[in-house]
Amino acid sequence: MMNAPHKRLLATCAAVHGLQDGLTASIYVLLPVLAQSFGLGYAQIGAIRAVHSGAMWLLEIPAGILSERVGERRLLVLGLTGAGVGYLTMSLANGYHGVLLALLIAGCGAAFQHSLCSSLIAGAFEGPDRRVALGTYNASGDTGKLLFTGIASVLFGFQVGWQGLAAGYGFVALTAAGILWFVLLAIKQRTALPATLAARTVVGGWGVRDRRGFVTLASIVFLDIAVQDGFLVFVAFLMVAKQVPPVLAAFAVVATLAGGVCGKFACGHLAAKLGVVRSLVLVQSLTAIVMTVVFLAPTIVAFMLLPLLGVVLQGSSSISYATVSNFVHDARQSRGFAAIYTMSNGASVAGPLVFGFVADSFRLGVSVAAMVGATLITLPLAVCLRSALKRTDA
DSSP states (O other), X not given: OOOHHHHHHHHHHHHHHHHHHHHHHHHHHHHHHHHHHHTOOHHHHHHHHHHHHHHHHHHHHHHHHHHHHHOHHHXXXXXXXXXXXXXXXXXXXXXXXXXXXXXXXXXXXXXXXXXXXXXXXXXXXXXXXHHHHHHHHHHHHHHHHHHHHHHHHHHHHTTOOHHHHHHHHHHHHHHHHHHHHHHHHHHHHHSOOSSOHHHHHHSOTTOXXXXXXXXXXXXXXXHHHHHHHHHHHHHHHHHHHTTOOHXXXXXXXHHHHHHHHHHHHHHHHHHHHHOHHHHHHHHHHHHHHHHHHHHHSOHHHHHHHHHHHHHHHHXXXXXXXXXXXXXXXXXXXXXXXXXXXXXXXXXXXXHHHHHHHHHHHSOHHHHHHHHHHHHHHHHHHHHHHHHHHHHHHO
């Protein structure tokens, strides 16, 4: 059962996740506007997303290790502050390279979040409650994505410039960082945070209980996130190719993310009912099928299917992320999640770059086909997880 202090901890982590992921997802809506402003190609568009993810990729593991020394609270506040400074810097950028620098700063801030909050939640909850809590935490990120991209799309519709949007989001992040400091201080005084220093010193290294299973899970996460980020970066351009105006095409991101919110909640519960392997196979199969239909369907049908695609495309990560704790010792949860999120951020770098290069070299349809192929590769990997999960449960 979830007690009140643990609920407060979950709610706070969910709020941080929603804000950080909302800021990150805003990049997807900004891309068509930036491309139009600076005359960018698909590869350059992928690079804008990749530089933000690259900063997260480089700092995710150091953030997890550093949290064992200085605590999660300070680093979570530092992360929001960095994100706010990055977006304020972006509002002052007057060219492509200025945008890259600003998103590099924002990406550094965004690195101080996922593994820290996931570790806190994994330590506060046990058994089925842990999987549901982590699923709720993951869903909060998509709620933030939906809110921030929705606001951005509406503001663009009212002719608000992208510089004004970036400045506004920067101020929001900095204000939230100040509030978060006091909220986490109050929670810390009432709640014994998990994984004390004494417990951590008992377990050496990374605390991985089953190396083969952990590597298999990391491989699934890499392919899954590469496809997720690749599709979200280029879905607006897919709609433009179907003769949708750029301003309206930005709502394709919102529609996909709306389904993702439901998918994160639903797939967390689905895994608790059906098990990890069956849930992954079902969700990834549906992702490949619906993505293919969206590409081939007429514009109106494709738009209507985007929320359904979002359910399965993004819901899969609730299953995979919640499985990390099965393969990592309780005292090393922070490092385990840091390793998985590093793999995830690496995929966020590689996905847009690779799929953007394919789209530039051939055409966007070939890039979508590559995404479908990458999704199908996760199916045999998911089956391989079965024996690893049995070993850790033994």
